[in-house]
Amino acid sequence: MRRSPTVPLAATVIAATLLAGCSSSSTPTPQGASPTFSKPPITVGFLNPSGGPVPQPGTDTGVKAALSYINGELGGINGHPLEVVPCDTDTTPERAQSCANTFVEKKVVAVMDGYNLSSSAALPALTAAQIPLVGMIPFDSVTGAKAENRVFFAAPQASFLIGALQAFKAEGKKSVTLALVDTPSSHQTIDNLLPVLAKTLGISAKGIYFSATSPNFTAVASSIVQDNPDVGGLVASPSEAVCSALVKALRQLQYQGEIFTAACTDYIKSSPAQAAGGALYSSTWLPAAAKYAPADAQAELTLAQKYISAVNGGTAGYYAYGEFALFVTFAKALAAAGDADLTGPGVLKTLKALKDFPSFLGPKITCGSATSPNCTTQMLLFVVQPDGTAKPTTGTWITPVPQVLAVIPGAV
Known part of the structure; x- marks a missing residue:
């Protein structure tokens, strides 16, 4: 409309x-x-x-x-x-x-x-x-x-990472390499959160950084391709342009794994063929998933x-x-x-x-938790279809395993 x-x-x-x-x-x-x-x-x-x-x-x-x-x-x-x-x-x-x-x-x-x-x-x-x-x-x-x-x-962030990693593991994926813009809060996620999640879930996970002011997505894509993980992409994206640039660079380098684009959606419209097969998360239902x-x-x-x-x-x-x-x-x-x-x-x-x-x-x-600001731990994970729509991997909300969330400070 x-x-x-x-x-x-x-x-x-x-x-x-x-x-x-x-x-x-x-x-x-x-x-x-x-x-x-x-x-x-x-x-x-x-x-x-x-x-x-x-x-x-x-x-x-x-x-x-x-x-x-x-x-x-x-x-x-x-x-x-x-x-x-x-x-x-x-x-x-x-x-x-x-x-x-x-x-x-x-x-x-x-x-x-x-x-x-x-x-x-x-x-x-x-x-x-x-x-x-x-x-x-x-x-x-x-x-x-x-x-x-x-x-x-x-x-919270932990839910999206856990939910996505759970789904990837359920698909038989064993390794992920995910990038994040280099900020102080990013180091909390990459240095502290990601290793704990990887160990708890039994999946190999690596985090890499890119500059907020002068990012080189060809270099980021090269690092991902060099690792040859089952899943490569972004923990979170600072903009739609970042998603578009990284997806394009990964496709040019003929990366064969699943591309994870965090919460980006606009890049799907601009290049549905490149987007098809990629995964993205969301805290809400999106127009592409209507x-x-x-x-x-x-x-x-x-x-x-x-x-x-x-x-x-x-x-x-x-x-x-x-x-x-x-x-x-x-x-x-x-x-x-x-x-x-x-x-x-x-x-x-x-x-x-x-x-x-x-x-x-x-x-x-339900927002009465005494240990975290979140009102829910649920999230959606979508896979981009050839027609440009985004289909939920489970059909509905994913609830991260409580035992995994329990090891993350502030996650429950």
């Missing part, structure tokens, strides 16, 4: 306002309010990772689309408009700290994490101000190792696609759908709580109390 949605005028005004300034790097001001609402706004911060050397393009598209839907079609959150204070990040701890200070100044009731690699740097200021951090996958493994003052609606999804997920994909497609100049992809799902799950959780306390501590209490709650595009979540 590539048509504009039919939404109330208020939602159209909201979207236009957001397009004018959501990704500005100047001192942010609240966005998304409408004069048609009689109740005071609920204001949240947004750590926007659309800039810097390791951007996650599409997150701001998802936010704009979600606000149009929430404040338009849903009528806000129990009559309260949802406002967003955006703050651009650049993967550095210093910038995350600066954004956190801005959010404290603006008195937001929660901060939404846009798959940031340095979100842990924002936690001290937010925790001191009793402002919870809310996200999908905690890309910063330090953030994902504890539960204090944070809630993440999708599985024909394999259950009816409720198909309906949610149609809705999300309608609003995301309406964002002029927006980037539609994994992160757009993920951020849309984050905001909608957040809004519906607060709405379901009725007259919940809308302060930071109250929002945290409401989210932590979620039990068997149907997340948007995701599984049912």
Whole structure:
């Protein structure tokens, strides 16, 4: 679907306002309010990772689309408009700290994490101000190792690695070589997490790094091909361009193993022939998997696609759908709580109390874990088909083996 949605005028005004300034790097001001609402706004911060050397393009598209839907079609959150204070990040701890200070100044009731690699740097200021951090996958493994003052609606990094490695082993694969952008949080994954998982699962796993500022994917592909693993690819991808470059380089070097592209999806459209047979993971159902999804997920994909497609100049992809799902799950959780306390501590209490709650595009979540910020350990693993669709390897959600998760700090 590539048509504009039919939404109330208020939602159209909201979207236009957001397009004018959501990704500005100047001192942010609240966005998304409408004069048609009689109740005071609920204001949240947004750590926007659309800039810097390791951007996650599409997150701001998802936010704009979600606000149009929430404040338009849903009528806000129990009559309260949802406002967003955006703050651009650049993967550095210093910038995350600066954004956190801005959010404290603006008195937001929660901060939404846009798959940031340095979100842990924002936690001290937010925790001191009793402002919870809310996200999908905690890309910063330090953030994902504890539960204090944070809630993440999708599985932690360990779940995706474990689920993928479980599936590869079930297919008879015995070795993997996976690359990751060279950042401090990446070393937590490659140096500490991957070896433990490999040993516990009984599979040979090697991690390699590539530069955030001047990556050489021919060299990365050569390293993978030299190892000749059964599976080669990415632990996580900083952008769709990285996936496209690595897949192209591996195909040019005639790599015969299974290519794992983390959460990338756009490269499938640009080159379905090269993508076919590759694997990717997700915390939500994706448009490419719509024909394999259950009816409720198909309906949610149609809705999300309608609003995301309406964002002029927006980037539609994994992160757009993920951020849309984050905001909608957040809004519906607060709405379901009725007259919940809308302060930071109250929002945290409401989210932590979620039990068997149907997340948007995701599984049912229970968020009361005392040892991790995650509300679920479930994930999806897809194999790209010759027609460009993505088929779940198991038909539904994969639950990583609890005994394996138990050996990972913060994973359960």
